Amino acid sequence: MGRLSVNLCGIELSNPIIPASGTFGYGHEFAALYDINCLGTFSMKGTTRQPRFGNPTPRIAEAPAGMLNAVGLQNPGVDAVIAEELPRLAKVFHKPVIANVSGFSVEEYAEVSAKLAAQPQVGWLEVNISCPNVHGGGMSFGTEPAAAAEVTRAVRNVTDKPLILKLSPNVTDIVSIARACEGAGADALSLINTVLALRIDLKTRRPVLANVTGGLSGPAVFPLALRMVWQVSRAVKIPVIGLGGVSSAEDAVEMMLAGATAVQIGAANLKDPFACPNILRALPGVLDRLGVNNIRDIIGGAHG
């Protein structure tokens, strides 16, 4: 094991840096820029049963130290992902990948998860019960412990592969949701998804986004994400993947000190397509400066 390697649910990652779902497509745009095998793994674009065009545009807005998005789970549908995207990915990425699953019913979550879990390239399932940008699904499963547990159980029933539940920050008590997922069989948790937000165009006096609201991400949410990772990692025994505004190697270390076993990089990829390799290049030096030999030794280190 190298000094950057971590273990995520029994699968070794060569490093803890993972591009977050929705900011990395199915890998190809970035594979054209650098060898994406340098990454620990990555989380594929959120996939649903049916193809989805997503929300009307504009889907993107600027924010102080961040951005809003309301893409609305645009994806080609699970069958096209299996028939087209995964074979294409196999040519450029040779590690287990995280399949991110979304749905509008418990049955849909289970069906899409079962199909993706059956693919040898898929190492983990990441179940998104926290998308703020779709209606009648998505986040509604992630804002109430019983519903979160129900989705977790349904997906648990269709796969033995490691199961990650992706949590929403748009709740009063994220710890209760986290515990419900753990109790229902989740192997790990990833948090946070984006924070429900709004921008208004001063000239038109209307919301900038066609969807009205969108999810805030980027450095603006980093301290909020850090606080939630801290709270959840104290409350559960399963590993936590920290995400939300991580933009540098120092941010990644801070997230791991808060309790994260691995770190996802989201909005930073969209601002700087080389964000992940830059973070990876900087990490050993940051560890040296901090007198840390192995990055796994700092997981939860701030809890004392």
Add this chain to the structure above:
Amino acid sequence: MRQRVFTIIENSPLTDRVSLLRLRGDCSEIQRPGQFVDLALPGFFLRRPFSVCDWTGDELRLVYEQAGQGTARLRDLPAGEKLDLLTGLGNGFDLSRAGDTPLLVGGGSGVSPLLGLARRLRKQGVQPRVILGFGRVEELFLTEDFYRLGLTPTVTTEDGSFGIRGLVTAAMDVPHSFLYACGPLGMLRAVSEKSPAPGQLSLDARMGCGFGACMGCSIRTVNGPKRVCKDGPVFDKEELLWDD
């Protein structure tokens, strides 16, 4: 696509709302007119996409219109300032389809990429017809650059204060082998419907990443969903769906 640092050589207003930005840096990744660059601005998270107006050697010309806080900040940046660009983004216009008498139609800031296109068509020995549309005479820009290429652009203004009164469509009754157009969506639709020829249209969109990752700028086409930034910004006119 490449990430490159460019230095501002000139940043000066062409009109009240439109400015010229001349940059020095590595333009080698720009292959076709109609491609764009995505510019990081100090103090802003998202990059701002701008169509390439023209490029020669290591000089890149952009034309930008005041749209919001980002472009207001850009207007204040002095010569000598360094800017982080993603260059060579998007597909650009296909020059091989121009035929003998291509027609170039630009409206407002959509005039910008047509200059680089016109220069390269001239280099191919093609003499394009050019129609440039503005609101009023005070808004004209780049028209003399087309003259410098040996072209005689037809200018339209909505209020008739210069050239032909009306929209660009008022000047389109000229035979042409192929249509290249850039401008607001309504103009593109009108131009596309008026032209009997095949053609390519360059779309504007609010983008997130600019290189195909975020799905922020998707449109529906007859060939399914497309990303303006990666699959475009130039689309065949037959490919676009207007009723959306």
